[in-house]
Amino acid sequence: MSNTSANILDIKNIEVRYDNVILALHDVSLKVPKGKVVALLGANGAGKSTTLKAVSTMLASERGKVTNGTIEYDGNAIDKQTPSQMVGLGMVQVLEGRRCFGHLTVEENIISGAYSRKLSKGDINQELEKIYTYFIRLKERRKSQAAFTSGGEQQMIAVARAMMAKPKMLLLDEPTMGLAPQLVAEIFNIVKELNTKEGVSILLAEQNTNVALKNSDYGYIIETGRVMLDGTAQSLLNDDKVKELYLGISKKGRKNFRDVLKEESLTKRSN
């Protein structure tokens, strides 16, 4: 089935519940155009990870379920697929917190990403060499046990491992969490490179609003399970509300969009 639409991912009004009770996403809609980088921004608990897991079908393993709305990936509805089927379709999620296989070597970690593909030993080595051109640092450490590498290296391992599955689309969950600014820049450079050179579409969940938007084409801001604002990365960077709430250029002690909207409606009414 070939997909002629311009979007590789199209999420329409999804609602997600955990344990059939806890409502994690109220109403989230978003689109990822083919070959673009889209940032999904928001604070802790806003629903970023839940959104990504709904797409990769990893929700089921956490007793979560999409209870309303539709997700369409590459022209096919996502419904009953398993995570390994999604990997087969070219959609790979890099989980929050890197999650490397600590007792495996760096190279074994990366090779494990090709598990779903039927490759010969020679093909694997060829792919591996290609991956190392993006992650030069990992090549030097290929024989080390992954658990003993640094946080930045572990993040690179996680992304390199995902790339071995030859994805059309990557879901990155907070790739820069807990990393020094220099490493954050390095990770984003690699992500941009993978996007432009390998043509991988990327949906990126981040708390680091500034860096994420500077490296994205489009952005969505979610709060308590709802999309509050979306727009091109440039327009969001220039948006006053975003500046105030997420980029720390603040006038008063406002906390979230709801407060802003409440305030605005109050001022309107008094006028």
Place this chain on the structure above:
Amino acid sequence: MVDELLFFMEVLVGGLLAGTMYSLVALGFVLIFKASATFNFSQGAMVFFSVLAFCGFMQDFNIPFVLAFILAALLMVVVGLCTERLVLRPLMNASEDTVLMATIGLGYVLEGLAQAAWGVEVRRLDLGIGDFPVPWIADNLKLFISALDITAGLVAAIMIIGLFLLFKYTKIGLGLRAVADDAGAASSIGIPLKHIMLLVWSAAGVVALVAGCMWGARAGVQFALVDLALKALPVLIIGGFSSIPGAIIGGLIIGAVEKVLEVYIGPFFGGAIEGWAPYVLAIFFLLYRPEGLFGEKIIRRV
């Protein structure tokens, strides 16, 4: 003096070789612990079930030895398949404790099925290997060592080498080690958990069959084999729950220590200390080296 030394050697070697029989049982536990992080309480029942089926095929249906062994091994693969489908998959998101309880239940089911199908009486299993000293060794080295013990040692060695090669150099082995480290992450990159579980439970079933053959030949194929599997517990504590070499070495240590203690210290306690001496050793390990000799240290970056 020479006689005493020879006697000690005999006790030691006999103990080491008897220890490989414990190792064989422990191997099955390690396989499952690696993949599901669960202590499989049904391993003893699997030993009993598999070897009773093997005897049943040979004695009730007159199927030749090799074919009966293959059939019993296939039966254990079917057991693995059913376990994955009926027990593990529905409990996929349950806690490790729930899976642990489920393995206890599975053990009872297997015990019951085995006895329903093949009866409750003790069966004799003749592997064609006697449980008596090998004349050649007795004549030349003056050591009395059982042929069955030597066979168990060889079988254990072959199995550990086979499993090592499987884990280290095959794709499915890499998948298994990945799942053992982080099942969620393994699933996120497309490693199908159910295939890995199926492989591990089938392998544990075949290992149980081999262990059952060795023990059945020595002690008769009977219900007591289920409890015998508990001897694997100190073996695992000493060797480490997640290490295949650990299971082997742990078995050797338990085998040697219990025999040597029995012979030299046993008389002071009125004998029969081999029943509890391994557990005392295990307690010391739990106190001072809880991950065992070869267990994977929990690596945590600070």
